[in-house]
Amino acid sequence: MLVIEDLHVEVGKVPILKGINLEINDGETHILLGPNGGGKTTLLMSIMGLPRYKITRGKIYFKGMDITNLPPNERAKMGIGIMFQKPPSIRGVKLYQIGEITLRDGNDGDKIRNYAEMLNLINHLDRDLNYGFSGGELKRSELFQLLCQRPELVLLDEPESGVDLDNIALIGNVINELLNKVDRIKSRRSSGIIVTHTGYILEYVNADKGHVIMDGKIICHGSPRDLFEEIRKYGYGRCVECL
């Protein structure tokens, strides 16, 4: 589904990613771990194609197509969707409108309301997008938009940060729905990359592979739980030895 080759990315002329190679197959969920500033978010933004993240070398292929130079809207239409860690608010644009825009299989008011209900956002549909939303509401708003969009590749940037325990279960369930975790393994189509700091989300969402990103490089691969266990015990200090 996604192949990244030797990806180098700059933000404001500062090199952040320094040669990332990654392959994600259909139905796989990968976890990205790493200290702050290591390049996790930059990798997600580069896959989504945000213009501030300038690709200086390397290629990104999605479903066999070179998307390295495509704008984000083209990538969204091809089936890539993202949950931002800190999404902006847009006054005057209603959450309901974004539901209508992102629904890939045609405008359907019932679907929009069902998804909003699933995420306890019915009363937010007529509100300005993300304006005045609490931390948990922001996460749910992002997931609502992804449910409408139904991307084949789901990029989730710290889905559990700033969310209370009650909401983490809800968020975990919706992520499982997005990643077809309820389906049989063989028939799962959607893939995902989850950036997590705390690892709490692993209590609710099973991931297939884990990677540690430090200083713009993937320095370690392994089972997500094993990696997280190691980091919990020793911190990222031990990872530095692998650089």
Added chain:
Amino acid sequence: MSVISISRREELKRLAESAKDKKALYGEDIDLSVFEEPEEKESVDEISKLPPEIQNIAVSSGIDITEKDRAGSFVQLDHSVIYQKIQSAYKGQLEIMSTTDALEKYPELEEYWWKAVRVDQDKYTAYAELHPVHGYFIRVFPGQKVDRAIQACLLLQENAKMQNVHNIVIIEEGASAQLITGCSIAPKVKEGIHIGISEFYVKRGAKLVFTMIHNWAEGFHVRPRTGIIVEDNGVYINNYVLLKPVKSIQSFPTAILEGENSKAVFNSLIYGLKDSVIDIGSRIILRGKNSAGEAISRAIVADRSKIYARGTLIAQNDDSRAHLDCRGILFSDEGMMYAIPELVADKSPKSILSHEAAIGPIAEEEIEYLMTRGLSKEEAVSLITQGFMDVKILGLPKHLEDYIRRMIELTQKESM
């Protein structure tokens, strides 16, 4: 013949004469002598009998020529009242006529004539008094809730002419109404001036929603002068929409909240295009106990336009509160926006006045966010702009809200 007393008429004339060369405090000074007064025209008994050209320009400023969703209509073309009607279901609820006729019919109009606007405010008010040519008189009778909008249309058909009107609207005790005024000109009108005096009186427990849609031309000057007096528990809502180029417009309506629990809200949606110089303000004077005000302004500066967005809140009673919210977006590096919020607490230490004013571009972050949801850059800018010019703040009936939304979309497409 006006029934206003001779002494009052003489006083008004004297005041007007003294102010006929008085420059307005704001806006470009206009030489009124270069414009001619148009001729009087015949009236009709049905809007559909108006020439198609006139019907088209009326529609372009939000007027419903079918009158399906209207309680009554008034149309003035140049200097002539050419149509006035109350739908049969609304007879007995309100009256509509020219102010000339009203002045002949009702001696009590002296109580309202030049009471909310000063005749000697400037040369434009003075001109309107010295050269009176109609305008609308609308009165909603006590306790009547007029559930469909009343529409008034002020049109100018001839080039390089002047239209001046003096409107009086009285919403009697416990009554409510919605008035839509469309002002527009024929395509052949390239230049000219419109002076509009409007005095609105909202009595105890009454409510008026007044929506003004302006549709002028690149060489056209506009000088409205508006005053509103609101009594106990009265509510006045003023919506102003300008989405077409104009040479210059300068207007600073003032609502005086005399009554206890009275309220005034001003909402403006302004799209500055070409070389327009737009100076629009709203002033709320809070005199009544527990009076409240709000002024919301959204402005987009495109091309070489200049927008001055003024807002003044004056608290003269301790238990009053009001808020100003003024925001602007500059789409052009040749345009200018000047936001001037003013808060005055006058011997009212417990009054609460606040404002927020912001001018800035559309944040790249917002555009990029919407692009990740599948919108192109142009579509994202368009959606954010339409959200910024949020028609819902006007609280209009759906068909008019849809109409203004379509106008904004069209204006935006043409300007980008």
